[in-house]
Amino acid sequence: MSQVIFTCIFPVVPGQQQTLRERLLNLEYNGDSPKSDPLNFRHLGCLHYASLFLYDDPIDGWYLVFESNIDGTIDHYFREFVALAETNNTQPAVLELFNCCVGFEQGTIAELSQFLKATVQMPAASYSGCVGRSRQQIEFEAQLHELVSATLDQLPPGSDAGSAALAVHTALQADSRFADLKQLPPSCPDAQELLNAQFQLHRRAAIPKGLKAHGRALVTKLRLVTTWFKQAGFAESVKVLAAGITFLVLGLWNWLRKESCAAEDAWRPEPEHLRSLRAFEDILPCNHMVSVVHAHQDFSRRWAKWAAFKLLSFAARYGYIHGVLGSIPTIHFAHWVPLNQHRRLLFVSNFDGSWESYLDDFTLKAQRGLNLAWAHGKGMPRSQFMLGGGAAHGPEFIDWARRSMVPTLAWFNAYPHLSICNINRNTALRQAIAGDYQQNNAGEWLELVQ
Amino acid sequence: MKKPGSDLQFKDIQGLAIRGFGRLPYAGYLCFGIAEKPLFRRWLKGLLERGEIASGKVHNTELGDSNRGIAFTAAGLQTLMESAWLETSFPVEFTEGMVQPQRSRLLGDIDWNAPKAWRWGVQDDIHGVLMCFAQQRAEVEQMLDDALQASNGLREVTRIYAQLPEDGKEPFGFADGISQPVIEGTYRDQALVSKRERQLHAIAAGEFILGYPDGSGQLPRSPACSPAMPGSDRLAPHCLRPELRDFGRNGSFLVIRQLAQDVEAFKAYVEAHSREGLDVGEKMLGRTREGDSLTRDTSAQGVNDFDYLEDRKGQGCPIGAHVRRSNPRSTVHDRSDEAALKVSNRHRILRRGRVYENADGEVGLLFLCLNASISRQFEFIQASWSNDPFFQGLAGEVDPISGTARGNAGVFTIPASPYRHKLQSVPQWVTLKGGAYFFLPGMQALCALAE
Numbered sequence: 001m002s003q004v005i006f007t008c009i010f011p012v013v014p015g016q017q018q019t020l021r022e023r024l025l026n027l028e029y030n031g032d033s034p035k036s037d038p039l040n041f042r043h044l045g046c047l048h049y050a051s052l053f054l055y056d057d058p059i060d061g062w063y064l065v066f067e068s069n070i071d072g073t074i075d076h077y078f079r080e081f082v083a084l085a086e087t088n089n090t091q092p093a094v095l096e097l098f099n100c101c102v103g104f105e106q107g108t109i110a111e112l113s114q115f116l117k118a119t120v121q122m123p124a125a126s127y128s129g130c131v132g133r134s135r136q137q138i139e140f141e142a143q144l145h146e147l148v149s150a151t152l153d154q155l156p157p158g159s160d161a162g163s164a165a166l167a168v169h170t171a172l173q174a175d176s177r178f179a180d181l182k183q184l185p186p187s188c189p190d191a192q193e194l195l196n197a198q199f200q201l202h203r204r205a206a207i208p209k210g211l212k213a214h215g216r217a218l219v220t221k222l223r224l225v226t227t228w229f230k231q232a233g234f235a236e237s238v239k240v241l242a243a244g245i246t247f248l249v250l251g252l253w254n255w256l257r258k259e260s261c262a263a264e265d266a267w268r269p270e271p272e273h274l275r276s277l278r279a280f281e282d283i284l285p286c287n288h289m290v291s292v293v294h295a296h297q298d299f300s301r302r303w304a305k306w307a308a309f310k311l312l313s314f315a316a317r318y319g320y321i322h323g324v325l326g327s328i329p330t331i332h333f334a335h336w337v338p339l340n341q342h343r344r345l346l347f348v349s350n351f352d353g354s355w356e357s358y359l360d361d362f363t364l365k366a367q368r369g370l371n372l373a374w375a376h377g378k379g380m381p382r383s384q385f386m387l388g389g390g391a392a393h394g395p396e397f398i399d400w401a402r403r404s405m406v407p408t409l410a411w412f413n414a415y416p417h418l419s420i421c422n423i424n425r426n427t428a429l430r431q432a433i434a435g436d437y438q439q440n441n442a443g444e445w446l447e448l449v450q
Numbered sequence: 451m452k453k454p455g456s457d458l459q460f461k462d463i464q465g466l467a468i469r470g471f472g473r474l475p476y477a478g479y480l481c482f483g484i485a486e487k488p489l490f491r492r493w494l495k496g497l498l499e500r501g502e503i504a505s506g507k508v509h510n511t512e513l514g515d516s517n518r519g520i521a522f523t524a525a526g527l528q529t530l531m532e533s534a535w536l537e538t539s540f541p542v543e544f545t546e547g548m549v550q551p552q553r554s555r556l557l558g559d560i561d562w563n564a565p566k567a568w569r570w571g572v573q574d575d576i577h578g579v580l581m582c583f584a585q586q587r588a589e590v591e592q593m594l595d596d597a598l599q600a601s602n603g604l605r606e607v608t609r610i611y612a613q614l615p616e617d618g619k620e621p622f623g624f625a626d627g628i629s630q631p632v633i634e635g636t637y638r639d640q641a642l643v644s645k646r647e648r649q650l651h652a653i654a655a656g657e658f659i660l661g662y663p664d665g666s667g668q669l670p671r672s673p674a675c676s677p678a679m680p681g682s683d684r685l686a687p688h689c690l691r692p693e694l695r696d697f698g699r700n701g702s703f704l705v706i707r708q709l710a711q712d713v714e715a716f717k718a719y720v721e722a723h724s725r726e727g728l729d730v731g732e733k734m735l736g737r738t739r740e741g742d743s744l745t746r747d748t749s750a751q752g753v754n755d756f757d758y759l760e761d762r763k764g765q766g767c768p769i770g771a772h773v774r775r776s777n778p779r780s781t782v783h784d785r786s787d788e789a790a791l792k793v794s795n796r797h798r799i800l801r802r803g804r805v806y807e808n809a810d811g812e813v814g815l816l817f818l819c820l821n822a823s824i825s826r827q828f829e830f831i832q833a834s835w836s837n838d839p840f841f842q843g844l845a846g847e848v849d850p851i852s853g854t855a856r857g858n859a860g861v862f863t864i865p866a867s868p869y870r871h872k873l874q875s876v877p878q879w880v881t882l883k884g885g886a887y888f889f890l891p892g893m894q895a896l897c898a899l900a901e
Contacts, residue, residue: 152869157725161868271542278552285839327784330840354556356825357834364793365784395671395823419840446869447763450845 003048004077005069005126005335007348008119010101012062017054020064020100024052024409027093038093040084041412046071048135049333049350052097052410055292057340064101065290066116067348069333071134074120078113085109123335124309125373127316129323129420130332133427141426142418144178147171148429148449164446168433181434228318236314243310247386250304255385269402280408281355284416286332289355291347292339293377293404301376302342308372308386309336323424327365330358332420336373345377352419359398367391377404425450458506458635458655458662462700462892465504466519466581467659467820468636470627470802474517474583475614477804478590479706479816480597481570481886482604484529484577489603491530494520495900498893505893516584516593520896521704521888523547526577530899534679536694540889541671543824544703547574548885556829558837558854563882569708570608570884579706579888580604587611608884610708612804612816620805621711621813622731622851625741629754629777631798633658647755649791650779657827658800658820661699661892665796670822672698673889681901684894700892702820705799705828707885708806709852710814716879723873730873733864734850736771743767759787764865769842772851775835781842797830814883824887852880 012020028036037043041050049069056062070077085094091109098104104115130138151171155164172178229237281287295305316325325331334349351358362370371390375383380400383390391397415423425448432445460468471477484490497503497518504517524545528535537545546553549565549572559565565572582593590611598606620626631653632638642648656664660672674694675682685695720731732738743756744767750756757780761767767774774781777794784790799819807813821827835841836849848854850862850873862873891899 149872153872153874157871164869268538268542271546274542275552278556281552282555282833324783327789329783352840353838354833356556356830357838360793360796360826360830360834364796365789392666393668394666394826417839417846419843419845421840421843422845425843447865447867449869450843450863450872 003069003071003128003132003333004074005123005128005333006074007068007121007123007335007337007346008066008116009121009337009339010064010066010098010104010119011060012054012064013100013102013105014061016100017056017062020097021054021409023097023100024054027052027097027410029410029412038085038088038090039410039412040081040088040090042414043084043088044070044077044080045136046077046080046134047412048138048414049288050412051288051290051348051350051408053290053406053408055290055344055346055406057344059343060340063339064097065346069128069350071136074117078116081116082109082113085112121337121339123337124306125313125316126333126335127320127325127331128333129325129330130423131321131323133423135414138415138418138423138426140177141423141430142415144172144181144430144433145422145426145449147175147178148433152446152449161444161446168446172433181430224319228314231318232314240310240314243307243314247304247307247311250300250307251385253300254304268399274402276407277355277402277405280411284413286350286352286413286416286419287355287358288408288411288413289347289349289351289358290406290408291401291404292406293345293347293374294379295338295343295345296376296378297342304386305376308375312336312369312372323420325366326369328358328361329421330361330419345374347373350413352421359401362401363391363394363397370397379403458633458659459700459892460506462894463506463659464519464701464890464893464896465506465508465517466802467702467800467890468506468633471517471583472614473511474515474585475616476584476587476590477612478582478594479610479612480580480582480594480604481576481607481609482578482580482597483575483607484526484603485605486603487530489601491603491900493597493602493604494896498897498900503893503896516582516589518583518593519581519890520578521581521890522578522899523576523886523888525574527889527899529577531675531679534676534682536674536676539672539674539694539697541703541823541825543829544887544889548705548707548887553829556833558832558848559882559885560854562878563854568882568884571886572884576607576886579704579886587613610806610816612806615805619739620815621713622716622735624731624735624737624739626805627801627803628737628741629773631657631795631800633800644751644755646757647752649788650757651754653795653798657796657798657822658702660701660822661696664822665792672696672701674698675898679898679901681898684898697891697895697898698889699895701895702800702822702890703824704888704890705817705819705821705824705885706888707817708814708883709817710812710881710883712877712879712881713813715877719877719879728864728871730862730864733768734771734862734873734876736767736773744771757781757787757791765867768862768864770844770847770850770863772836772849775841775849775853776831778835778842783842797827797835799827799831814880820890850876854878 029039029041041047047070051067053065054062085091086109095109098112099107107115148168151168152164155167323329330352332350337346339346368387371383371387374380375386375390381390381393381396429445429448502518503520524540524547554560554565580597582590584590594609598604618625632642632651633655634652635655639652642652654665655662656670660670664670669689674688674691675697677695682695685697686699688694688696723730732744736744741753743750743753745756745758745761746766759780762781779794780787780791782790782793784793799821802818802820803815806816819828837853839846839848844863847861847863860876862876864871
């Protein structure tokens with residue numbers, strides 16, 4: 001199942017931002033009944049994560065942003081969104097939000113789907129930690145893990161692997177939900193194919209002898225990237241190579257001319273601003289982050305940024321498909337969108353753990369990737385060639401990131417008690433049990449169960 | 451080659467930041483308010499002049515029969531520094547303090563641990579903490595009583611007596627204080643022999659003491675004060691803003707939390723759920739009662755010489771065990787084991803805790819730790835490791851010893867072959883009774899405060 005990550009951006013009718021803010025703050029969106037979920041997020045079976053928030057642009061004014069991470073197509077999603085509002089009779093709550101937006105002041109529910117479609121902005125780069133898995137598949141596999149875990153809990157202490165596996169198989173056969181575990185596709189056809197190719201690569205021990213550790217690592221990396229290109233095909237590979245050359249040329253140019261930039265911000269974020277952000281954080285074991293930075297716009301930096309996002313996008317699509325972005329194993333969905341004629345850059349992320357641990361991962365493990373994305377943000381600690389420096393200035397970068405954030409006013413998470421590690425483990429468990437049916441192995445997969 | 455951190459200005463660092471005063475087993479902690487500023491300053495100046503607050507230069511053997519340390523809350527520094535107080539130069543977690551709704555959520559100070567049930571630390575009435583150390587309990591009591599004489603300008607908010615346990619074991623019966631970072635440039639640093647020990651435990655001075663490079667090679671942010679403050683001429687110019695004075699240099703942030711331990715409940719649970727070959731108490735803690743590691747690291751040369759790499763699945767020391775959550779060593783996710791250890795080591799704390807016993811029989815740990823950044827070190831460990839239900843692939847469980855039960859927590863997974871053992875309904879047996887954030891100034895900054 002293909003996943004789509006996108007945002008809708010709506011200019012807010014001048015003066016309506018406070019009303020909209022209050023409506024969003026009072027909105028319930030995680031309940032089971034229409035009253036406690038007027039936007040029907042929980043009933044939208046294709047929706048993984050969604051959020052609504054506001055940001056202010058000094059030139060263009062206030063905007064409402066509606067982020068969605070879905071399965072299937074955008075058309076289908078909006079049709080369902082509108083249909084559920086009609087079925088569940090929640091149109092007033094839906095309309096009172098979007099009627100605050102320019103161009104839809106008098107809009108009706110029948111016109112909403114069209115209006116939403118017209119505001120869609122696709123990301124410059126995006127990432128999914130659960131590539132190819134639908135929300136249904138994630139929930140199904142979580143139920144499977146739960147049943148297997150409960151079965152193991154019932155076993156007498158000291159049971160051996162054979163009897164444990166047998167007990168699990170018996171329990172699964174007695175439950176019609178799990179009649180055919182092979183019915184589901186593997187995690188993602190594309191991803192699986194690529195993983196297989198990468199696995200084959202590792203098995204070929206043809207790395208020249210005599211190379212030292214760094215050399216061997218480089219050869220392995222180059223070979224991995226080669227598999228990405230094979231997977232991407234000729235046309236996309238050419239585009240990525242063009243982006244790579246653009247990045248090198250413009251990045252070098254920017255570096256050599258020592259581009260002037262806005263003064264680095266050295267002060268700490270305002271305590272009041274921090275409190276407004278923290279009010280919405282750490283309520284669940286996972287969190288949501290929204291950052292809207294001001295970006296430098298001169299020709300060479302803008303196009304270097306475009307090229308950098310092409311490269312990031314390519315790496316996220318073909319490389320980072322195992323649930324780990326660089327060395328960060330906690331991201332469900334994230335994306336970047338340029339806004340306001342490229343003056344602003346939006347970053348939205350849904351991740352496990354606290355904001356502090358997320359930013360810690362950023363600054364300690366993924367500095368280069370962050371610099372690629374944010375290097376030309378105004379006020380960011382200075383970077384070199386869009387790769388070095390920048391996020392490596394931990395406290396200064398974290399303060400800059402905090403200052404650029406806006407509060408998430410409404411956030412829906414379809415499976416708040418599953419981390420991205422849990423999701424990937426559950427998929428591995430289902431595939432292993434499905435294979436075990438055929439091979440009749442004593443369950444080596446038992447160690448996957450928590 | 452010049453040793454990193456070897457330029458530590460021991461003479462300007464309070465002794466507590468360098469050593470735990472192990473030769474002075476009894477301690478008394480007086481949380482105080484400042485009633486009369488001039489009297490307080492005179493008293494503080496007297497302590498400094500008489501050398502009654504030891505600097506880091508004073509060796510353990512030269513400490514004498516007693517010694518002290520002193521630290522201040524944001525309210526205390528604001529009171530003493532008056533117009534020279536620059537709030538924005540201090541980190542927000544320090545100026546806001548430990549008791550703040552969103553911080554409580556982050557730290558897991560909810561339900562039983564919520565501040566509304568604390569004995570101290572909730573009101574903004576604590577200006578500082580005087581920490582006294584001596585050979586005998588009576589001496590410590592006398593030191594606190596002396597400090598509280600009316601002529602000294604202090605008023606008592608709370609006092610807690612604690613001590614180093616004679617057998618080295620904390621109330622649940624486990625050897626304590628085994629894994630402690632070693633500050634690069636100190637005498638303990640020179641005692642580390644093996645390469646792995648150095649990698650594991652030798653930590654840049656700037657991770658604990660302001661004014662020196664930290665693990666990233668950069669100087670940690672240091673609080674500033676206005677040059678208008680009396681006595682500030684003895685402070686160096688601030689490294690980022692030379693027009694101001696570096697108030698933080700050679701200081702450290704101090705976290706204190708009083709953790710009551712329900713020893714009977716713990717022992718009863720452990721007895722009920724252990725079986726032959728499985729001591730669930732040791733599994734939950736992550737070490738044997740004598741302090742030995744549970745990992746199956748065959749190359750280990752001591753109780754602290756391991757990195758969990760040979761026990762990634764946690765079949766020796768469970769992934770969610772208390773000591774493993776508190777310091778996962780090389781097992782955080784990163785591109786290499788070396789890089790992972792470096793990441794872990796950005797989140798170390800210097801522990802200075804002691805055990806306490808109240809008159810009513812309540813026992814527990816008076817947890818104290820020093821760090822250069824409360825948010826990156828103490829709060830990170832608490833929120834992102836101890837209380838994270840998703841820690842390293844786990845689901846719905848928190849630190850079985852000190853974590854706060856959330857949602858369906860109360861579960862603890864003990865990885866094993868062929869399949870895991872799972873403890874259910876693990877009670878919460880550690881309850882927070884109070885806490886606060888302090889700043890432990892360097893000796894020169896203390897002198898400036900006393901002017």
